[in-house]
Amino acid sequence: MTIKFTQDHEYIAVEGPTGTVGITAYAQDQLGDIVFVELPSIGKALKKGEEAAVVESVKAASDIYAPVSGTVTAVNDELSGDPGLVNRDPTGTGWMFKISISDPAELDGLMDEVAYAEIAK
Secondary structure, three states: OEEEEOOOOEEEEEEOOEEEEEEOHHHHHHHOOEEEEEOOOOOOEEOOOOEEEEEEEOOOEEEEEOOOOEEEEEEOOHHHHOOOHHHHOOOOOOOOEEEEEOOHHHHHHOEOHHHHHHHOO
């Protein structure tokens, strides 16, 4: 599995043609307690950089952007009943949606863990 990061603090964990998308630990820490997550619908086509989801916290609402182009194949339904999963395990059980990657070359424009650590200070 390869994990890539965006400037907007999303991650995508890539396994074959599918990516699992969520926000980074840094992002959830900056947002504070997550109280609501609005997820995209399954089957929705997204373009890289397009708004895909919304996270609301006690501090603010924040858009979540698609790190790559593709089609949403699954969403984390558990977040509707327990949005705090994003706070407790943002890169594990707090994932938001899965996307079928339509252009794998777009992954090359994302950061690896070392590069992301430099901006998430």
